[in-house]
Amino acid sequence: MAETRTPDANRRSERSRRAIYEAALALVAEVGYGRTTIEGIATRAGVGKQTIYRWWPSKAAVLLEAFLDLVAPADPAHGAFPDTGDLEADLKTVLRASVDELTDPRYEGPTRALTAAGIVDEKVGAEFLEKLLEPGLRLYTERLRSAQSAGDADPGIDPRIAVELLVGPLLHRWLLRTLPLTHDYTDRLVEYALYGLRPRG
Known part of the structure; x- marks a missing residue:
């Protein structure tokens, strides 16, 4: 007699969740955040929109979770x-x-979308800061504290403000798209932040 297996609801839910992640990221890349809708994500993922609303309150929340899943390994x-x-x-x-x-x-579209969404949705903005930005900023801060301990950085500086000197201009140029974002540019940011604007001799 053949064994009858009960469908694995957890596995089915995980497949649906993955499909929703992929659909949200793909739509934002293809049509932009403004034209991405819950209905569109649901259709692309092959699920009912009620499934999405059961797990997330908004398209921004869907995109944030999808993006966190995308960037976590790298x-x-x-x-x-x-x-x-x-x-x-x-x-x-x-x-x-x-x-x-x-x-x-893969990252630029979702990052821009979440940056914009976080400005108008305080909850999304706070989660974006906590889960995506703050962990990286803490690593910069810890590295600067290590440099202070080793005598490679002024012990009197505030490491968090120093970090902002590095990442602030980078994000500003990226957001405004005014000038190219290159490795040469970031190298100069580091040099200006470390050595200041005074002549070196």
């Missing part, structure tokens, strides 16, 4: 900040990786 915030003993080289390495990620089509 995001520097989930790994170790390099500490080779050369602060300048380490900062340049990480900022160059940030440029590569911000200009990668």
Whole structure:
């Protein structure tokens, strides 16, 4: 007599969740955040829109979770900040990786969408900051504290403000799309932040 198996609801739910993630990311890349809808995500994923509303309150919440799932394996915030003993080289390495990620089509559209959504939706903005931005900023801060302990950075500086000198201009240029975002640009950011604007001699 053949064995009758009960359908695995958890496995089915996980398949649906994955399909929704993929649909949300694909639609934002193809048509933009403004034209992406819950209905469109549901249709693309092959699920009912009530399934989405049961798990998420808005399309921004869907996209945020999908994007967190996408970046988790590769995001520097989930790994170790390099500490080779050369602060300048380490900062340049990480900022160059940030440029590569911000200009990668897989990441750029969702990141821009979530940045915009976070401005108008306080809850999404807070979650975006907590889960995506803060972990990376903490790693920068820890690396600068290590440099202070090693005598490679002024012990009197506030590491968090120093981090903002590095990542603030990078994100500003990326958001406004005014000028190219390149490795050469990030290298100069590191040099200006570390050595200031005074003549070196």
